[in-house]
Amino acid sequence: MTGTELGHGFRLVEHASVGSTNDLARDLAERGEPEGLFVRADRQTSGRGRLGRSWESPPGNLHASLILRPARPPAEVATLSLVIALALAQAVERLSEGRVRPQLKWPNDVQVAGAKLAGILLEMGADGRGGCAWLVAGIGVNVAWAPGDAVPYRTTSLAAQGLQATPRQVLEGLAASMRPQLERWQAGGFAAARVDWLARAAGLGRPVELRQGEGPVSGILRDVDRSGALCLELASGELTRFSAGEVVLA
Ligand code: BTN
Numbered sequence: 001m002t003g004t005e006l007g008h009g010f011r012l013v014e015h016a017s018v019g020s021t022n023d024l025a026r027d028l029a030e031r032g033e034p035e036g037l038f039v040r041a042d043r044q045t046s047g048r049g050r051l052g053r054s055w056e057s058p059p060g061n062l063h064a065s066l067i068l069r070p071a072r073p074p075a076e077v078a079t080l081s082l083v084i085a086l087a088l089a090q091a092v093e094r095l096s097e098g099r100v101r102p103q104l105k106w107p108n109d110v111q112v113a114g115a116k117l118a119g120i121l122l123e124m125g126a127d128g129r130g131g132c133a134w135l136v137a138g139i140g141v142n143v144a145w146a147p148g149d150a151v152p153y154r155t156t157s158l159a160a161q162g163l164q165a166t167p168r169q170v171l172e173g174l175a176a177s178m179r180p181q182l183e184r185w186q187a188g189g190f191a192a193a194r195v196d197w198l199a200r201a202a203g204l205g206r207p208v209e210l211r212q213g214e215g216p217v218s219g220i221l222r223d224v225d226r227s228g229a230l231c232l233e234l235a236s237g238e239l240t241r242f243s244a245g246e247v248v249l250a
């Protein structure tokens with residue numbers, strides 16, 4: 001087993017500079033590393049986000065990837081991004097002693113007052129029998145710095161929210177809130193976390209656009225159901241479920 005004890009059943013390896021922590025974690029996972037290892041780097045030179053975007057990764061921010069070997073049905077594995085985002089929101093709220101209350105934008109963003117604070121990037125390897133052999137959850141948090149105009153959405157950082165912390169402190173807080181969330185997910189899937197997730201949902205009851213493979217869809221964001229699917233009320237009044245895409249709040 002690789003790494004030093006991080007607490008709450010997690011281990012940690014740290015680097016000064018890497019391409020992407022997801023790549024390092026993936027290599028370790030493919031070579032049989034047991035679940036529970038975080039790989040953290042001070043900076044990434046090729047950090048990546050969802051949908052093929054790059055992820056600016058300067059020193060002072062948190063860039064970490066967690067190896068998991070989820071034992072729930074493969075169709076449910078993607079809901080781990082919802083659960084990890086929830087754990088991160090709880091960790092930030094606790095670190096700020098309640099002054100910062102992050103919200104969650106389906107499926108993977110943590111926001112403060114409508115600006116993106118953090119994102120989750122899940123990557124998985126198949127086991128050859130239709131299941132998931134390993135999952136790497138990449139977690140990027142704007143701790144000291146936010147990209148601002150470099151990205152086409154509003155961003156913020158913990159520093160901009162008045163919270164001074166090191167990336168390591170944020171990771172330790174995340175490990176503490178992540179452990180109970182992962183245990184609950186393992187026992188009951190996203191359904192067990194849904195009420196807590198919805199209590200932080202950004203945009204509920206509001207018009208949104210969902211950007212997805214078959215083109216954008218507009219509707220009112222009504223729900224995230226027990227399977228983790230986004231439920232939009234279309235102009236026709238029909239309630240439609242989506243399992244992938246990116247929500248843009250109107
Ligand atoms: C997103 O919101 O688009 C997801 C961003 C995920 C960024 C993290 S930083 C650590 C890990 N390594 C990467 O290259 N990406 C993820």
